[in-house]
Amino acid sequence: KQEVTQIPAALSVPEGENLVLNCSFTDSAIYNLQWFRQDPGKGLTSLLLIQSSQREQTSGRLNASLDKSSGRSTLYIAASQPGDSATYLCAVSLEDYKLSFGAGTTVTVRA
């Protein structure tokens, strides 16, 4: 069974600092990895999708890397803003529709 771990569980940084969020998974035979954002009382919003053949994906201030062999992905958020405060979850797919989600990292960006 695929286990997905996100460390740390919570993170607090001052505005402007770069954020580094980690995700690790036990089975490297993944099809893709996704990063989601969840705001309090809301559903998840898809941020980035990395196919297994890719090493990274970028969208604006967000950059996600993938190292399948080591079972790791990192989400970088440059120049953090208070609006980036949310919970960030990663999810991996083993070539079907079943996503295995991590528990998430709750980020607080202090103004």
Place this chain on the structure above:
Amino acid sequence: DAGVIQSPRHEVTEMGQEVTLRCKPISGHDYLFWYRQTMMRGLELLIYFNNNVPIDDSGMPEDRFSAKMPNASFSTLKIQPSEPRDSAVYFCASTDSYLAEKLFFGSGTQLSVL
């Protein structure tokens, strides 16, 4: 498109009562998922529909849970009878991708069973 729409946003009920959660997926999305989120277990897939047909219900915890999708624009998740341990946030999500790429989630239903 208004996105995935779920109702109600909050539901408080007493143990033993029937609960029905509703979902309207994004038009054109052939795949619909019901998830449950708790602090202890995180996000769990309950059931998955393709073209209104239930494909995988192995995540449904007990026979007390049932889900239907009578047409492409409406799905329900029913719990009968409800129990306190069913308290969670229930999400509906839809996509046009079999591999659940680019899932669009609803805002969820916060269920409290007293």
